[in-house]
Amino acid sequence: MKFPVKMDRRSNQTLHEQLYDGIRQAILSGALSGGQRVPSSRELAELLDISRSTVTDCYEQLLAEGYFEARAGSGTFVTRQLSKVRQPVKVLPRAARSQKVHFHLSEFGKAVTNAKVEETRRPEFEISFYGWRPAFDQVPITQWTRVQGRRSRRISPSLLDYGQDSLGYMPLREAIARSVARARGVKCSPEQVMIVLGLQQAIDLIARIHVEAGDAIAVENPGYTQAWSSFVMQGGKVCPIPVDESGLIVDQLSKSTARKAKLVYLTPSHQFPTGAVMPLSRRLALLSWAGKNNALIVEDDYDSEYRYTGKSIPALQGLDESDSVIYLGSFNKVLFPALSIAYVVLPAGLVPVYSRARALASDQVALPLQDALAEFIEEGHLERHIKRMRSLYEDRRIALVNSLNKHLGERVEIRGDNAGLHLLVQFKTKLADGDIAQKAAKSGVGIISTAEYYSGKNQPGEFILGYGNLTERKIDEGVKRLAKILVK
Numbered sequence: 001m002k003f004p005v006k007m008d009r010r011s012n013q014t015l016h017e018q019l020y021d022g023i024r025q026a027i028l029s030g031a032l033s034g035g036q037r038v039p040s041s042r043e044l045a046e047l048l049d050i051s052r053s054t055v056t057d058c059y060e061q062l063l064a065e066g067y068f069e070a071r072a073g074s075g076t077f078v079t080r081q082l083s084k085v086r087q088p089v090k091v092l093p094r095a096a097r098s099q100k101v102h103f104h105l106s107e108f109g110k111a112v113t114n115a116k117v118e119e120t121r122r123p124e125f126e127i128s129f130y131g132w133r134p135a136f137d138q139v140p141i142t143q144w145t146r147v148q149g150r151r152s153r154r155i156s157p158s159l160l161d162y163g164q165d166s167l168g169y170m171p172l173r174e175a176i177a178r179s180v181a182r183a184r185g186v187k188c189s190p191e192q193v194m195i196v197l198g199l200q201q202a203i204d205l206i207a208r209i210h211v212e213a214g215d216a217i218a219v220e221n222p223g224y225t226q227a228w229s230s231f232v233m234q235g236g237k238v239c240p241i242p243v244d245e246s247g248l249i250v251d252q253l254s255k256s257t258a259r260k261a262k263l264v265y266l267t268p269s270h271q272f273p274t275g276a277v278m279p280l281s282r283r284l285a286l287l288s289w290a291g292k293n294n295a296l297i298v299e300d301d302y303d304s305e306y307r308y309t310g311k312s313i314p315a316l317q318g319l320d321e322s323d324s325v326i327y328l329g330s331f332n333k334v335l336f337p338a339l340s341i342a343y344v345v346l347p348a349g350l351v352p353v354y355s356r357a358r359a360l361a362s363d364q365v366a367l368p369l370q371d372a373l374a375e376f377i378e379e380g381h382l383e384r385h386i387k388r389m390r391s392l393y394e395d396r397r398i399a400l401v402n403s404l405n406k407h408l409g410e411r412v413e414i415r416g417d418n419a420g421l422h423l424l425v426q427f428k429t430k431l432a433d434g435d436i437a438q439k440a441a442k443s444g445v446g447i448i449s450t451a452e453y454y455s456g457k458n459q460p461g462e463f464i465l466g467y468g469n470l471t472e473r474k475i476d477e478g479v480k481r482l483a484k485i486l487v488k
Contacts, residue, residue, distance in 0.1 A: 034082030127478035128446035131422030131466030166359035168195025169370035185314030240455035247278035275416015303420035323347035421468035
């Protein structure tokens with residue numbers, strides 16, 4: 001008797017798994033056809049030299065899944081329904097299947113395939129000057145785990161259920177409202193705060209709610225291109241507005257297609273990637289322009305917690321008298337990126353629509369996690385950690401500036417050095433950006449060109465040098481290696 005299944009006793013699969021997969025594959029490929037009788041469990045056990053119980057268990061599973069059917073007094077057969085469907089085809093392993101998409105894509109789906117998505121998992125090097133990384137070895141793990149453990153031991157059954165409010169856990173929203181009012185001058189009630197799964201979800205929701213095909217969206221150039229992609233995927237037309245040493249040039253909003261912009265996205269307190277800070281005069285001019293043009297402002301308060309000269313610059317939202325600003329913040333850098341909790345402060349009139357949209361976007365951030373973060377903030381751990389880290393990051397910033405001046409001197413221009421966790425540098429060299437990055441990689445140093453953050457022509461030799469997760473010794477060693485590349 002021939003049977004299209006063979007057993008391999010050296011395989012990592014159990015005999016049951018081999019038999020089940022083999023019979024299933026034979027049916028799907030047509031080697032066993034619809035209506036065909038299969039051997040009895042005793043016959044197949046003898047044929048394959050395996051236990052009858054293995055065969056019996058396998059047959060019962062295949063009967064339950066509809067591959068087999070039993071006929072009283074006649075035996076077991078491959079289900080006759082297979083003879084009524086199209087001719088079986090060979091089923092290829094997943095790895096061998098074509099990667100090409102043959103299904104219909106919506107306009108959104110088509111846009112996604114061409115969207116610019118920032119790579120957060122960049123190659124790892126001995127010394128990586130990546131600007132999005134905080135000092136991981138300084139994260140207050142002891143306090144964080146202690147709060148989490150305490151809250152877990154006293155967890156309320158309601159925190160194990162679905163959240164009652166799609167905007168988030170109210171104690172956390174209350175803690176955030178108090179924190180941003182005190183630290184950033186944001187004016188809001190807890191009811192205006194929405195908790196989201198990372199900053200990108202917030203930007204995606206904003207794009208879905210406010211952007212239609214053909215809408216002009218004003219953005220900083222250079223700027224955060226992943227936000228641009230969210231607007232483009234909804235059919236928006238991104239209008240890049242130049243940035244100078246004072247941030248977005250507001251006067252440019254009245255020119256070209258930007259004058260009809262329905263939305264302006266910017267990082268006024270620490271412009272990404274230049275590090276520029278928008279002064280009061282421009283902030284007021286922007287708010288005036290938005291009011292006259294009925295435009296919405298999205299304020300991404302990027303890196304605002306770490307400012308090293310003078311007092312922290314209050315948020316643009318705190319100056320807004322016409323409810324035209326949506327304020328965004330996150331805990332990625334003040335705690336750690338894997339926390340993936342961000343928040344949105346909404347104008348009061350937009351709360352109902354965002355509440356519904358948030359409910360449709362995804363489930364809430366885990367309630368026990370929101371509960372622990374709320375207590376962590378309320379007990380003052382977050383504020384103390386930021387204060388301590390501001391001092392540490394300032395030392396690392398100074399170390400990087402000193403190393404650049406020491407090893408490169410007039411061959412480098414430094415900008416954006418008074419805030420955040422990165423500097424913007426421009427190397428004076430004839431080497432192309434790609435060559436610099438490639439040579440740096442070979443020497444064990446990871447750096448990122450700003451070319452990917454520009455619309456149109458970029459500034460040659462311009463790079464982001466992050467220092468948050470690097471010790472002063474590694475900072476100096478990294479700059480030495482760059483100097484060897486650039487001084488040749």
